[in-house]
Amino acid sequence: MGSRLMVMGQPNLIIFAETLHGMAKENHDLLVVTSDSRGSGKLSEFSDDFPDQIIEVGVAEQNLVGVSAGLASMGKHVYAVSPTCFLTTRALEQIKNDVAYSNNPVKLIGISAGVSYGSLGTTHHSLHDYAALLSINNIDIVAPADNLETRKAVKASLDYKKPIYLRFGKRPMPNLHDEDAVFEIGKAIPLMPEKEVYDVVILAIGEPLVPAYHAANTLVEQGYSVDLLSVHTLRPFDENAILESARRSKVVITVEEHSVNGGLGSRTASLLMQNGVFRPMKIIGIPDEYTVTGSQEEIFAHYGITADGIVHTAKMLLEQ
Amino acid sequence: MSILNKISTSEGKIAELEYKSILYREEILKIVRHAGAGHTGGSLSCVDILNVLYNHLMDITPSNFSKIDRDHYVHSKGHSVEALYVVLLDQGFFSREELYKIEKYESPFIGHPSNAVPGVEQNTGALGHGLSLTVGMALADKLDGRDNRFFTLLGDGELAEGSNWEACESASHYELDNLVAIIDRNDLQITGLTEDVMSLEPLRDKFEAFGFAVREVNGHQIADLLDIFDQLPFEADKPNLIIAHTIKGRGVSFIENQVHWHHKVPNDDEFQLAMDEFAEAKIAWEQKNG
Numbered sequence: 001m002g003s004r005l006m007v008m009g010q011p012n013l014i015i016f017a018e019t020l021h022g023m024a025k026e027n028h029d030l031l032v033v034t035s036d037s038r039g040s041g042k043l044s045e046f047s048d049d050f051p052d053q054i055i056e057v058g059v060a061e062q063n064l065v066g067v068s069a070g071l072a073s074m075g076k077h078v079y080a081v082s083p084t085c086f087l088t089t090r091a092l093e094q095i096k097n098d099v100a101y102s103n104n105p106v107k108l109i110g111i112s113a114g115v116s117y118g119s120l121g122t123t124h125h126s127l128h129d130y131a132a133l134l135s136i137n138n139i140d141i142v143a144p145a146d147n148l149e150t151r152k153a154v155k156a157s158l159d160y161k162k163p164i165y166l167r168f169g170k171r172p173m174p175n176l177h178d179e180d181a182v183f184e185i186g187k188a189i190p191l192m193p194e195k196e197v198y199d200v201v202i203l204a205i206g207e208p209l210v211p212a213y214h215a216a217n218t219l220v221e222q223g224y225s226v227d228l229l230s231v232h233t234l235r236p237f238d239e240n241a242i243l244e245s246a247r248r249s250k251v252v253i254t255v256e257e258h259s260v261n262g263g264l265g266s267r268t269a270s271l272l273m274q275n276g277v278f279r280p281m282k283i284i285g286i287p288d289e290y291t292v293t294g295s296q297e298e299i300f301a302h303y304g305i306t307a308d309g310i311v312h313t314a315k316m317l318l319e320q
Numbered sequence: 321m322s323i324l325n326k327i328s329t330s331e332g333k334i335a336e337l338e339y340k341s342i343l344y345r346e347e348i349l350k351i352v353r354h355a356g357a358g359h360t361g362g363s364l365s366c367v368d369i370l371n372v373l374y375n376h377l378m379d380i381t382p383s384n385f386s387k388i389d390r391d392h393y394v395h396s397k398g399h400s401v402e403a404l405y406v407v408l409l410d411q412g413f414f415s416r417e418e419l420y421k422i423e424k425y426e427s428p429f430i431g432h433p434s435n436a437v438p439g440v441e442q443n444t445g446a447l448g449h450g451l452s453l454t455v456g457m458a459l460a461d462k463l464d465g466r467d468n469r470f471f472t473l474l475g476d477g478e479l480a481e482g483s484n485w486e487a488c489e490s491a492s493h494y495e496l497d498n499l500v501a502i503i504d505r506n507d508l509q510i511t512g513l514t515e516d517v518m519s520l521e522p523l524r525d526k527f528e529a530f531g532f533a534v535r536e537v538n539g540h541q542i543a544d545l546l547d548i549f550d551q552l553p554f555e556a557d558k559p560n561l562i563i564a565h566t567i568k569g570r571g572v573s574f575i576e577n578q579v580h581w582h583h584k585v586p587n588d589d590e591f592q593l594a595m596d597e598f599a600e601a602k603i604a605w606e607q608k609n610g
Contacts, residue, residue, distance in 0.1 A: 031463075055459065055494075063452045063486035070456020073442065074388055076463075093446055094483075098453055102435060102443040 006174035006213075009147040013111055013168045017042035019154040020079060024050045027158065030077045031055060035064040041081040041111050061086045065094035069104040077107070077158055084110030084126035084167060085117075092132055099163045100138040107157045113143070113167040114206065114257030115286070118295040127286050130234055131262025133165055141234040142185055143167040145209035146176045149232050152183035160185075169207045169257070171296065176213055176230070186236035188229040190245075192216055200314045201227040201249040203242060205234065205264045208255040208284075208305050215310035224314070231264060239271055246272055251317035252281040255305060260285040280317045284310065335609045337375055337542045340410070341368050342605060345571040346598040347406045353591050355423040357431060361581040362400035365506040365539070365566040366473060370407045372545040373471060382413050385439060391468050392457050394442050396450020397475035397504060398432040399583070404440070405429065413439035448481025450474060451501060455491050458499040469552070471500045477509025480518045485530065488559075492531025495557040501532070503561070504539065506568035510582045524563060532561040539564030572597055 009015070024030045024046065032038075032054045038047050047054045055071075057063045061082055068080035080087070087110050088095065099106045110129060117124035133141050140162060144150040150168065157164055164185075181189060188203075191213060200219065204212035209230050216228040227245045231238065246252050252272065254265040265283025272279065284304055292302045300306055304313065344367045352358035374380065378391040395404050409419055414437065422429040428436035432445025442453050450472045458470035478484070491499055503523070511517045520526075527534050533554035538544045545564070554560050568582075569575030572594045586594060 052463070057486070057490050058493075060486035060489065062448075062483040063455070063490055066449055066452025066483065066487065067456035067459065067490060069442075070453040070458075071460045072456075073453070074457050074460035074464075076460050094449065094452070097443060097446050098449055102453075104442075 006176065009173050009175045011170050011172050012144055012147060012150040013042050013170050015147045015150040016109065016154050016168055017046060019151050021046050021049065023155070023158055024053055027077060028053070029075060030158070031071055031079070033057060033064055033068045033071070033078060033080045035059055035061050035082045037082045037111065040083060041109070043081065061090040062094050065091040065106070066098050068106045069094065069098035069102060072104040072106045079107045079109050081109040081111060083124065084113040084129055085124050088126060088129040088132055095139065096136050100136050103138060103162065105160060105162050107160065108165045110165065110167040112170045114169060115291065115296050115299045116169045116171065118299065119293060121293065122291055125291060127259040127291070129167065130258050130264065134234060134262065134267065139163040139165055140185065140236065141165050142232055143206035144232050145206055145230050146173045148175060148177045148179065148181060149183055149230065153185065153232070156185050167206065171207070173207065174210060176209060186233045186238060188231045188238040188241040191228040191230060192226055195225050195227070196248065197225065198227045198249040199224040199318060200251050200253060201229070201245045202253045202255065202310065203229050203231045203264060203268055204255040205231050206257050208257050211300070211305060211307045212255045212310055214307035215314070218307060218311050219314055234264060234267060237267060237271070242268060242271060243275055243277060246277045246279055249279065251314065252279045253284060253310060253313055253317065255284045255310060257305065258285050260287055280320050282313050282317055284313060333376065334542050334546065337371055339605055340375065341371050341542070342598055342601045344371060344403070344406045346595065348402045349586060349591065349594050351402050351405060351419070351422060352585055354420055356585055357423055358402045358585065359399040359583045360575060360585070361508065361568040362397060362475065362504070362506070363403035364570050364572065364575065365568045366397065366400050366504040367403040367406065368540045368542060368545065369473060369502055369504065369564055370403055372542060372549060374407045374411055376546060377549045378471060381411065382438065389466055389468065392441060392470045394450040394454045394472040395433045395444055396472045397478055398444035401431060401433050404433060408439040411439065447475070447478040448483040451484050451487035454499055455487050455496060458496045459494055461498060462496065467498065469498050469500060471502065473502045473504060476503055476505045476507065476514050476520060477517070479520055488527070488530040488532065491559040496559045497553040497557055499559045500552060501559065501561045503563045504566055505563050506566040508568045508577070508579050512579055527561045531558060533558040534561045534563065536563045536565065539566035540570055
């Protein structure tokens, strides 16, 4: 824990595909369903090595999810892989009814999530998916940040008994955790040494955990006491860990690659308010406006989803 | 005592099933009346199809329902749930007492199929979902080398949903000859004639163009339904589609072909008139079958 030289890893999507490849050998009931998305999903090798375990439905996301639900209802371990923007919007009614409501335990894999597609524009961004899925009952929501979280989340998903949504970006991610870090769906992972009190607690989900990590260490170097949690799971939400951390802290910051409405920040604010934990708070994410054009990195910089942006936000909150 | 006890005095399957259809229709009206809600017209149009499916064709029983290795059914036109409830009741999936809690607080018997009800496989009600679900289920059976059959009943108005045609593509691409889609072609939807609201014809050509083996049948003639179902699978490596020509509201003279009976509930007089017609139908059946 604490500041250390980080080793650059792979894009989480590659780790997803590798992990799936490893599991498919032993599990003939493991099926991947794609909507002309095997290349984007880094599944070409899977397709070559397990041609009987990949099902193509063409560019047809509603059918992707409906067929996946039917397969899952017959006992298959189904990974429905599609760009997040299409999977969780075009097929939202199939997710709601055929997967969640019917309780067909599909694993929905949202690839190139958030603003991963950068300059491809709003059609290809997914800044709504946490909000949409959080308001639908019976689907768990996980956005792993680094390769370790990805590997462990994918392994845990195989025998998961209920519908689950996994969200992945596409850029290479540094390894933020020690190899022996404990990952459990629904359990936030602390990344800083535990203290009695904190100046600031930072909660981050998915790829923005990286700038959050750098921000936390910068703040520590400047003499602040900081807690940082990787809140990789939005449902089930690790309420106890977040409440405990916020109670010990002066201010709270959340960071996510999602609309500031309806994601980690909203969920956290709701949790804190309803439990009487009143703290100055800032939700860092994509605001309610036409998203600025540019690469993922440029969009992050524009909206302060950077180490500097988070440090600045923390100091502002502490000065209030 | 249930009016839907198995008939012991039948003279052959056709007569037996014809009598069941009268009883089913009577029960549908009673359920709709009891619940104060329901899709009367569509349930009456599809009930003969369900009758033949459950009593003759499909291997789906309360005792094998928890198993995967059996036939499967998805009620894609979920609004016509009263017809499904009546047939499942007759199969012994639940008691009449349980069913008559329909639409009451905490009852699993709601206005669309829910798998909280024994015998219901997939939750439906939003249109255009059943065919994709059935494709997935049929595909799983093929992958596992089993030879069960997968049935789904679609409404004709439902076919305007584009998701159906995505599902059609995959059904033929994967050569799902174990899949049987049945269209309850009663020509009406909630607003009016399907051909006025959004024309479907040439319906047969469309499904054939999508790679289905298509047959058409009178969806109320038990003998014809038995005959067509016994011809399954129609062609090698092709998904099967049956256009069942039906009459919305079939079996009650003043409900037949009346668009406003889509989800109308009979009042006292209408209910009694319907019961009188069922009584007459039973007499006619007895005279015919001695």
